[in-house]
Amino acid sequence: MIAENNSGGRAKGTGATIIRYRGVVKRYGAFTALDGVFLNVHAGEVVCLIGPSGSGKSTLLRCTNGLESIEGGDIEFEGTMLPRDERALRAVRQRMGMVFQSFELFPHLTAQQNVSEGPRTVLQMNQADANQRAAALLDKVGLADKAPNYPSALSGGQQQRVAIARALAMNPDVMLFDEPTSALDPETIGEVLSVMKKLADEGMTMVVVTHEMSFARRVGDWVAVFDAGRIVEQGPPRQIFDAPTTERTRDFLSHLGWSG
């Protein structure tokens, strides 16, 4: 078990394991998108998934909250296997927040309503409490003044911060980020990353698919390098970026122009 042994040198590796991937296999028809993934995510850790396009990073995230079902291996969340039953799966999804590359804000709702929608419909919270929570979260991501705006009247960076607030509104135990800054202009990437950094500092457990190597290095506690549906190397950022042990990792990093 590669992953189990690899927790040496893991800063927050002493926390309870929140997500445990054991030999996860995902196929689309004849194509194998995930080919036996082993990885542990501990409480309070920021785990960054990096690797070339098409290597299966998004797929792993989508399997994590059951948006995709898996064909082999298993995924454990907070000590129990991910259920297959739709209703039970919904309960799990409530405890995982997800942030998408394309934001996916609901365009027919204001920023405030986007954030209160989950608490209202899923948690059946009353309007006043949901609004209060939404206001507090928009404030937290620095968008208190944009509450009445519709998504079309927000910049990309602002939309993504609202999306983060929307996910946080469910009070999740884990946040899953799928390339949250890839669709953004260089100037606005920073505002999203700093919100994510703040979350990490508050002790939120995060799984982040990213191409922002400097973020992975500065904020990440653990980095997993994907290639062709497998994790080819994982370890603390210093190991991955300064002393990669596999050829694949070195290749990938040098393609990005990363000089370690």
Next chain:
Amino acid sequence: MTLDWGVVWQNRDALIKGTATTILLTFATMAIALPCGAVVAVLRLYAWKPIRGLATAYVEFFRNLPLILVVYWAFYVLPILTGFGVSPLLTGLAALALNVTAYNAETFRAGINSIRRGQVEAAMALGMSRVQALRRVVIPQALRRILPVLASTWVSLFKDTSLVSVIAVTELAYVSMQVRAQTFRVLEMLTAMAIIYWLLGYPQAKLVDWIQRRYAVTE
């Protein structure tokens, strides 16, 4: 050529009744075709496969037939299917409803399908059920695309009600042509008919334009 426009005024009661029937047919057809179209669309999207196929076949069949033929067909087939005589009005209504239901079903289906998959995923990632995602996220967005299409279907329907005149439903077109036949005032009656349709239809067409501008989808 001497024209006698008085004939239009003399037959105003019949024309008014015919106009009322035209309007009634339009409303009644839409009242049936909206819920039925929604049901057929849902069957097409989510039902068990053979049912889905049936719903699709129904929609494709009626979208690819001239309505006037459906009217004739209903006129001869409905009495046999139901075993008793059906009034021309009900027959016409049935034919129109069969036709418009198919169009509405296609409108609803296309509207729902036009919403990106990511929207449903975002809703489900929050823990919503499929039904909740459909109700709270997909349908409100789809409505913006559906409404303009429904509006133009409405105007088409208003005009298509004239086709049930061929089975002697006493709506505006039938009544006008009846009076023409009785009085031989061809130009006057046919022109009056066109003007009444225009007076009713023109504001509707303008309303459709307004709705389409208002709900224009910009992407």
Next chain:
Amino acid sequence: MEFDFAVITDHARFLASGVGVSLLLAVLSGATSLATGFIVALLRLYGPPWLKPAVVLYIDSMRAIPVLVVLVWTFFALPIVTGLTMPPFFAALLGLTIHLAAYAAEIVRAGIESVRPGQTRAALALGMSRSQILLRIVLPQAIVRMLPAFGSLLSITIKDTAIASVIAVPELMRQSETVAGQSFQPIEVYTFAMLVYFAMLFPVTRGVDLFYRRVAHLGRS
């Protein structure tokens, strides 16, 4: 209840001539509507300002009045005004064209307006004339986008030819009525007519759908 489809084979020739007339009427009125629609759209977009209100009134009126009414008026009332009688087929061609050209004009206008203004500016910067810009830059881009709508218009045209039965054009609908009346077997005859119309219309709508998907896909890149 028994069905006897021999009535179809007995009148095969008669019905087939109806199919021929339907197709001929559809193709001819499709072509004339398209040509007229182009002219009307160009008048609306580039014509003299005083003409525009009239053009808009014509287009919107055709959207407001049923085809049946236009056909009946053209066949029965127009000859009283002009003093010239028309054979039914010609009246149908004229009536359908008057009606459908308005729709064609809207399609052409939407297509032309969908071409980004930057294209025109770029062509102006090259020193092209207005008509050169229209013919060489705008229309080639616009026509591809109009094609799916023209396809839908063709299927509407085929459907509308059936309404010409009301003014006794011997097309499929009319011939079917005749056979149905003579044979007292309306169900067989009309069911057959349904299948024939479906066979004519389905390939058109399918083709439009497929083409549309292709174009939409290309447009996204």
